[in-house]
Amino acid sequence: MRERIILIGLLSAVLLLVGCGGPSAESGSSDSCDMDNPPLFEKDGLTVATDKPAYPPWFKGDPKNYSGYEGDVASEIAGRMDLPIKWTVEPFNKSYAPGAKDFDFDINQITITPEREQAVDFSNGYFDNAQGVLVMKDSPAASAKSVSDLKDLTIGAQVGTTGLDFVNETIKPTADPKVYDSTNDAKSALESGQIDAIVTDLVTTVYLRDFEIDGSAVVGQYPRNEQFGMLFEQGNPLVDCVNQALGEMKSDGTLEELEQKHLQQFLDVPTLEK
Amino acid sequence: MAEGGPAAPGPSAGRGSRALGNRGVLVSSASTVLFFAMIAVVVALAPGSGVVAERFFDPSHLWQSLVGSEGLPSVLGAFWLNVQIFMFSEVFILILALVIAVVRGIPGPVFFPFRLVAVAYTDLFRGVPLILVLYMIGFGVPGLDLGFISYLPDVAYGVISLVLVYSAYVAEVYRAGIESVHESQNVAARSLGLTRWQSLRFVVLPQAIRRVIPPLLNDFIGLQKDTALVSVLGSIEAARAAQIYGASEFNYASYVVAALLFVLITIPLARFTDRLIARDKRRREAGALA
Numbered sequence: 001m002r003e004r005i006i007l008i009g010l011l012s013a014v015l016l017l018v019g020c021g022g023p024s025a026e027s028g029s030s031d032s033c034d035m036d037n038p039p040l041f042e043k044d045g046l047t048v049a050t051d052k053p054a055y056p057p058w059f060k061g062d063p064k065n066y067s068g069y070e071g072d073v074a075s076e077i078a079g080r081m082d083l084p085i086k087w088t089v090e091p092f093n094k095s096y097a098p099g100a101k102d103f104d105f106d107i108n109q110i111t112i113t114p115e116r117e118q119a120v121d122f123s124n125g126y127f128d129n130a131q132g133v134l135v136m137k138d139s140p141a142a143s144a145k146s147v148s149d150l151k152d153l154t155i156g157a158q159v160g161t162t163g164l165d166f167v168n169e170t171i172k173p174t175a176d177p178k179v180y181d182s183t184n185d186a187k188s189a190l191e192s193g194q195i196d197a198i199v200t201d202l203v204t205t206v207y208l209r210d211f212e213i214d215g216s217a218v219v220g221q222y223p224r225n226e227q228f229g230m231l232f233e234q235g236n237p238l239v240d241c242v243n244q245a246l247g248e249m250k251s252d253g254t255l256e257e258l259e260q261k262h263l264q265q266f267l268d269v270p271t272l273e274k
Numbered sequence: 275m276a277e278g279g280p281a282a283p284g285p286s287a288g289r290g291s292r293a294l295g296n297r298g299v300l301v302s303s304a305s306t307v308l309f310f311a312m313i314a315v316v317v318a319l320a321p322g323s324g325v326v327a328e329r330f331f332d333p334s335h336l337w338q339s340l341v342g343s344e345g346l347p348s349v350l351g352a353f354w355l356n357v358q359i360f361m362f363s364e365v366f367i368l369i370l371a372l373v374i375a376v377v378r379g380i381p382g383p384v385f386f387p388f389r390l391v392a393v394a395y396t397d398l399f400r401g402v403p404l405i406l407v408l409y410m411i412g413f414g415v416p417g418l419d420l421g422f423i424s425y426l427p428d429v430a431y432g433v434i435s436l437v438l439v440y441s442a443y444v445a446e447v448y449r450a451g452i453e454s455v456h457e458s459q460n461v462a463a464r465s466l467g468l469t470r471w472q473s474l475r476f477v478v479l480p481q482a483i484r485r486v487i488p489p490l491l492n493d494f495i496g497l498q499k500d501t502a503l504v505s506v507l508g509s510i511e512a513a514r515a516a517q518i519y520g521a522s523e524f525n526y527a528s529y530v531v532a533a534l535l536f537v538l539i540t541i542p543l544a545r546f547t548d549r550l551i552a553r554d555k556r557r558r559e560a561g562a563l564a
Contacts, residue, residue: 002299115522115524165345169344179514191417192413
């Protein structure tokens, strides 16, 4: 028994020492980027990652050559940098974790947040996002007009998303929200009546309403000053080149055109009152 | 031929410092300190150890994830859900598994379909991974709209899945116990006038179950860990709470906290199992001398 106490004491001491000591990590600073010779993950093209499955209207068509809003934005950027585009897969939950990345950038409806910026780098925003709330038409939740109407519902969201943050920080429901590994699981839960509402980005909720879940309705949107950005490994100088290309797309109207083409039909939703 | 000097004491074998004596305690303490100090030095000198320390073992994050904060669930609070799930499941598992094991052993041709179902059950649910069962039951059954069974809370589907899968394993453990009781026990009971069921209930099963308590407790410990998977159905238990914290703060101390909670709950059970095994061994050896 005595040895056991000594052992536990020692182990705790070791753990605390390891926890308090040691040099802390420095974040790298990015040098500027040369458009004619950008630092790429693989020299022969621009490696762009997104999740699988990748949903419309963000991504459409052949996974080797996506179109859709984000597909076209990424292809346009690659075009302006005179590079072929190579698509690869990265699950959302892994994308904003710190560490080395297997791609040049990830484009996957990822909101720029200060917390994530501690671990990764973002390009400038390419889309202003609002949160959408999707319910089934025949549930009492369908009559919700304001955030306080949502308080008594069982709400589902994907882990690690700003949708879940919106639920926890703004809606503050009386019952704990249900947290799922993916929006897909949350969608199954909504269809089977396990939850009353899903919160995810507005465009996706409208797409689900129009194309995937019969008998559903979007009760409202909630803008949160959020922007989607392309995600890079921390300290990657490529951000500057991509920002340059993105800036050109904004000033010559290309970005606006792409938004009109792919997303216009998905944005017409009333705003939730407080 | 006698060894020179007093015989060195063996390893403590559960009787601890009393067997070792004071000098033994000093030596074992010094050796332990040296051993762990060397490991600590190697770990601290490893490249990236500072980052690892900051990301996994930072004391303020360890505390904050344990007790929770604004908008972030507490890992300790969420752990209560795991405890409830395994307490509840274990009761049903022990009962259902016993039924399956007994049904499997009923002799006679007329009971063949029952034996077949029992065998098929154990094969099926030992073969399918728990996470698939969770998805099929947790998302499938509610979608079928079958009356009240489709309107249970998601934790209930988690418990059902755990019970279905673990009963298959535990049924085999019971069966091993039943078959280890020598047939002469059954024969003797029958010759005294007990029916087959009475013999099973009063003679065979008590011995069988007593023999398999260690593997039963082993499966219980496994069950405690598998409760973490129930989070795929939406409810926030300890591992999911740790994931939410990690995704929000980019610090994985919450996973360390959740892991420690699981380990802490396992240790008393593991020591209790050891003691039961030792007591059972003593009983059987004492019997041999009589």
